[in-house]
Amino acid sequence: MKIIRLEDDNNFIFEKICEWNYNWWGRRDGKSVEEVRCNLKHSLNKHRLPHTFVALIGEEPVGMYQLAMFDDLDSRPDIYPWLINVYVDEKFRGKNVCRKLMETVNENAKKANLQELYLYTTHIGYMKNLVGSL
Numbered sequence: 001m002k003i004i005r006l007e008d009d010n011n012f013i014f015e016k017i018c019e020w021n022y023n024w025w026g027r028r029d030g031k032s033v034e035e036v037r038c039n040l041k042h043s044l045n046k047h048r049l050p051h052t053f054v055a056l057i058g059e060e061p062v063g064m065y066q067l068a069m070f071d072d073l074d075s076r077p078d079i080y081p082w083l084i085n086v087y088v089d090e091k092f093r094g095k096n097v098c099r100k101l102m103e104t105v106n107e108n109a110k111k112a113n114l115q116e117l118y119l120y121t122t123h124i125g126y127m128k129n130l131v132g133s134l
Contacts, residue, residue, distance in 0.1 A: 002055070005051055008044065017052070020087055020089065021036050052066050053108060055088075055101050062088065062089050063088040063100075064086075064087050064101070065083060065101050067082070067083060067084075067112055068082050068084050069081050081112075081118070082120075105117070
């Protein structure tokens with residue numbers, strides 16, 4: 001498994017993460033497929049946040065996460081940057097994909113000159129051992 005920073009929207013990987021994000025939160029929040037695509041397209045930056053990272057097995061995308069300046073947590077606009085959109089394709093869950101993704105968070109955050117990251121999740125205890133300090 002390899003983890004890449006996605007920088008191009010003209011490929012199968014981008015299409016797959018658009019599908020994940022639309023099915024995962026886009027529909028729920030009343031977003032169109034095109035709104036989700038636009039949001040993700042603007043997360044493909046080289047020199048500023050947000051950044052999108054994708055786990056690949058062979059050439060197949062199996063999971064993702066993003067480093068971003070904001071999350072949709074309206075109650076805390078005062079804190080940033082965020083680790084957001086941690087997602088593993090359903091057929092690859094339970095196969096250490098999330099752990100492998102999280103093992104790259106600190107290194108990628110440091111490359112982006114981040115001193116700290118915030119994460120909001122309703123999965124109690126799930127992320128506790130996956131993310132260390134920067």
